[in-house]
Amino acid sequence: MISRVLSAELSEHAGRRVTIAGWVHRRRHLKTVSFLVVRDRAGLAQVVAGETHDGAGGGLPGEESVVRVTGTVIRRPQAPGGVELAEPEIEVLAEPGTPPPFDLYRPVVTASLPTVLDHAPVALRHPRLRAALEISAASVAGFRAALDRLGFTEIHTPKIVASATESGANVFGIDYFGRPAYLAQSPQFYKQAMVGVFERVYEVGPVFRAEPHDTVRHLAQYTSLDAELGFVTDHRDVMAVLREAVAGMVESVRHRAAAAAGLLGVALPEVPAEIPAVHFTEAQRLTSSSEPDLAPAQERWLSEWALREHGSEFLFVTGYPMSKRPFYTHPDPARPGSSNGFDLLFRGLELVTGGQRLHRYEDYTSALAALGEPIGPYEGYLQAFRYGMPPHGGFALGLERWTARLTGAANIRETTAFPRDLHRLSP
Amino acid sequence: MISRVLSAELSEHAGRRVTIAGWVHRRRHLKTVSFLVVRDRAGLAQVVAGETHDGAGGGLPGEESVVRVTGTVIRRPQAPGGVELAEPEIEVLAEPGTPPPFDLYRPVVTASLPTVLDHAPVALRHPRLRAALEISAASVAGFRAALDRLGFTEIHTPKIVASATESGANVFGIDYFGRPAYLAQSPQFYKQAMVGVFERVYEVGPVFRAEPHDTVRHLAQYTSLDAELGFVTDHRDVMAVLREAVAGMVESVRHRAAAAAGLLGVALPEVPAEIPAVHFTEAQRLTSSSEPDLAPAQERWLSEWALREHGSEFLFVTGYPMSKRPFYTHPDPARPGSSNGFDLLFRGLELVTGGQRLHRYEDYTSALAALGEPIGPYEGYLQAFRYGMPPHGGFALGLERWTARLTGAANIRETTAFPRDLHRLSP
Structure with a gap:
């Protein structure tokens, strides 16, 4: 050396x-x-x-x-x-052959975002741009450490799948040895199956969305922090684990990326021992809405409300309508039409989606029948439930979205080294 | 809960x-x-x-x-x-709707491998099958911990790339918003670029090979443990870091997966403070070969030799011929035709490939010209070198291959939850 x-x-x-x-x-x-x-x-x-x-x-x-x-x-x-x-x-x-496309030594980045992204290998050397990636790395380390402490096992699941099941649209097609296949939009089905093996699992890996919109919030590939656990009573057990994971992420940034956080002026949030939660119907009442989902303005309002009323930058919204959640969501047994699904809002934006899942095979076949969906493409997925699965649930947190909220990045593309989107496929 | x-x-x-x-x-x-x-x-x-x-x-x-x-x-x-x-x-x-396809309670797995793989969600509940995945998870944790201690930063790089540059063949094509794109065969170019940002980086993530052969050693998706570091003198600094990473993996299996290792009768290897190394020409001499690469039988022989002569289950082979290494490999300045590339053999098989890389822009353009390759598809990659890169090198270790060597699995498909290969795309 x-x-x-x-x-x-x-x-x-x-x-x-x-x-x-x-x-x-x-x-x-x-x-x-x-x-x-x-x-x-x-x-x-x-x-x-x-x-x-x-x-x-x-x-x-x-x-x-x-x-x-x-x-x-x-x-x-x-x-x-x-x-x-x-x-x-x-x-x-x-010796460099060319001067950098902008001055890396200036305290702020003077180049436009497209210039930065086109020249990522050199642009990321700028201390402010690098800092976001340091915070991201520290966050992932904290996520894993928190879940390791809780007895979770790390898994690696296929990114190439046989059917475009989870949301149908927005999948990338692949030529798989001459057969059609797709890039996985999430490890959802696999992490559920692995609850049958390890009870508690997590995966940190890429997920792929053929997102046809060019927004500041969406990427075609992002890093998903996924967890799933069995033997829950209901979604509240999942929320408690999520609280630990987020607290672990914050602590890890504090310890492992202090200089980067300081450089970007990141104010690390307090994670309350119990994050406040409002039921969806209460969230509707508070925001005077009757829509079956929360609009971005309502999420912002609710976040401000939680800060004001509970002193918390985090807020759980629970009990989303079944009609707005994926078919594998467990209903709330006490409230017809409501689910045991939740979102976690952080600084005005949905950061995490999670909930309790169905765990009985018949409940899956009924749910698919109610949607008019054939069983066929789901056979591999449904296997796990044929053989006895405990009540379970989990969540998924988008790493880039988290880093963007933490650093105040205006565009999610500033929080990943080499973003992929509708227009961008290189470097 | x-x-x-x-x-x-x-x-x-x-x-x-x-x-x-x-x-x-x-x-x-x-x-x-x-x-x-x-x-x-x-x-x-x-x-x-x-x-x-x-x-x-x-x-x-x-x-x-x-x-x-x-x-x-x-x-x-x-x-x-x-x-x-x-x-x-x-x-x-x-309650399960169906009995398992084989008895999970018997000490050994009585089903054939295809039955196991077809029923992975339930088959993996068998303690022996689960054990391999526990060992895999513990190994990854040890890899990260060792590199974290050495000041490495974790990165996440694109799995969708614009050109099939690294080896040309064996890539999966994607329809990327109507444009052709490919699944990344390795994070090679990205991890090198990130040496310019963090000096020392690692990534644990999926890589994709459209491997048209149906063997016990190949998967279409596997988990690659990649590391790359700057400011090396030559490949020996990379080998020293790899030694630490492997030692960390072994220690982590010992501590985090003791029961699983015991169940499978895994004999954990000693990792010598300095792993013995032979130059390629010496390896040829020892195996009485004049071929420019090592055949599997030679790798086995050399492994046995290292155990006999040096008491080590690990052996570095250094100085592979330039003609057999990728174009970005750094030549050995002292021996024309030899490279600063190495392999690490473990229990008879190549486990890791690594080496020092070229770091000067002109060296890349010359290397590509010598191959008759156009610069165009490499533009994004070469950017990093235009702007000043230190001498650097790195390595890649296939997680499944490691786990297979450790557990003695006859088929690499036993070391990953849901393998992908020429014929298998589900579950």
């Missing part, structure tokens, strides 16, 4: 001669002195080139050059980290 | 009346007494039905019924866990 210390560790080496390595984040020429700011995975380090280079600094490598710099660590309060490297010997490991 | 104790915790409750829940793993009728063995996520628990049920035990629920059983915990050395539940009250939560 190229022997080096990281930028963030420099202050521990004051007075010593050390080597750092990274990218030239910025080259600055003053009258009698020149500076290099070197960026590595841990942050920034300032190198003062002094007069060892030719006065105007013309000999210093340009931005995005990959360098190894050996120098003496000097305390300098105004430098990043309170130290700088003096009397540098600079070795260029790789 | 249905209030219950897990089977594995029963012995802590001796003398008390407790509730368990799970599946009827086995129902046994003896002359004067009947037993239920209940299976939950933690193991098995024995329930003695005595004469509270009708003598012949006819009133007891059948195999795979989902039950909740309240009973008194009695010490009984010959029962699983040394305790059993007496004076049971049994509640059936769900």
Whole structure:
């Protein structure tokens, strides 16, 4: 390994001669002195080139050059980290052929979103753009850690499926050895089947939606955080687990991505020990609506209400009408027409959909018959229920949507490295 | 949550009346007494039905019924866990409509592999089949933990790509909003680009190969454990990181999947502090071969040799000929024709492929020109190198292949829940 210390560790080496390595984040020429700011995975380090280079600094490598710099660590309060490297010997490991499409060293991103996305491999080096992905990675780690603690097992399920069952439309077709197949829109059926094996399972993986609309909220591929658990009494047990998962995500961002969260000014939410919940009919009453679903404006209003009334940035809406939930949703035995399905709203937007599922084979065949759907395409799915399944439920959380809510990103495309949408298939 | 104790915790409750829940793993009728063995996520628990049920035990629920059983915990050395539940009250939560296609309670799986795969949702409940997936989950957790400790960041990259670049053949085509697209065969280009952002990255995700051969070693979708890191001196730094990742996987199986490993009689390998390595030319000499690649029989021979000579079940083969490695492989500067690419053999089989990559833009354009390949389809990929990339390398490990080696599975289809292959697209 190229022997080096990281930028963030420099202050521990004051007075010593050390080597750092990274990218030239910025080259600055003053009258009698020149500076290099070197960026590595841990942050920034300032190198003062002094007069060892030719006065105007013309000999210093340009931005995005990959360098190894050996120098003496000097305390300098105004430098990043309170130290700088003096009397540098600079070795260029790789030279860029082209300057970046925008200045990576400016505190804000000056390029338009299409420019950023077209040049993702270099644009993501900008500390603010990178920060969103760090927060995303920390969130996933927290999700897994929370569920691991609760006895969940991680699974990996097929992304290529035989039938376009779950929502019919918006699936991508594949040529599968000459047969038609589809990209999975969710691991729903598989995670339910695996409750029969492990009782509690989760999967973090890509899901695919042939979303024909070009919006700031939709991607053709996103990362779904899915969980499913058996032996629940009803959907409230699922909500309790979801609360733990979200709390784990927040804690992980706090600990693993503190600098990134700080850079983006992320205000981490408090996750109440019990997240407040309103029944759908109450949500309708509060928003003076009689529609069978919540419009975005109502979700925003309810979020504000929850913050005002309960001091919570999270709000469960329970008891959605059966007519608006997928066929595998368990009805509320006490309220005809209502389901044991819920949404979790976070900062004005639906973040998670979940609920209790049907668990008896006959209930599935009845539900499909009521929809006029044939059993055939669901045979593989229904197998699990033929052989005895406990009451169970689960949820799915879109990672990019979570990161967008947390960072305040206006467009979900800012929260994933290489977005896919109606128009974008590269890089 | 249905209030219950897990089977594995029963012995802590001796003398008390407790509730368990799970599946009827086995129902046994003896002359004067009947037993239920209940299976939950933690193991098995024995329930003695005595004469509270009708003598012949006819009133007891059948195999795979989902039950909740309240009973008194009695010490009984010959029962699983040394305790059993007496004076049971049994509640059936769900009844199977069909008996399983084979007996799940027999110690070995009596069904053929096609029967197992056709009935995966119920077959995987068999403790031996489930065990392989537990080992797989524990391995992934260990991989992530090891790389997290080394400062790696987790990434999620596109599974839908614009061109079939990496190997040309064996890609699945997609209809992407009316345009042709392909399923990604690996995250290779994306993980390299992300070295420019995070220096050290990993991804655990599905990759897709339209493998037209029906073998015991190939799947159309498998889970790839990918890592890539910058600021390496050469491939040996990559090998050192891979050693840590594999050691983390072994340790995690030891701690998180001990029961599963025990059930399958898995002998966990020792991972030497430094895994022995032979150069390709030496491997040729040892196996008296002059072919430019290693045949399976040679890999087996070399593995046995490493065990004999070095006491290691792992062996690196380094310096593969450039002609046999992908175009992005870094040549060995000291040996014309040799690469800085390596394989890791484990128990007779190639488990990991990795190496140092090219990092200069001109080296990529030259390599593509030498192959007679146009630059066009690689434009997005090559972007990263235009803007300055450090010396870097990485590796990819197939999760199912690893689990198969560890468990001794004869067919890789036994190591994934719902395999996809030339003929199989469901369940």
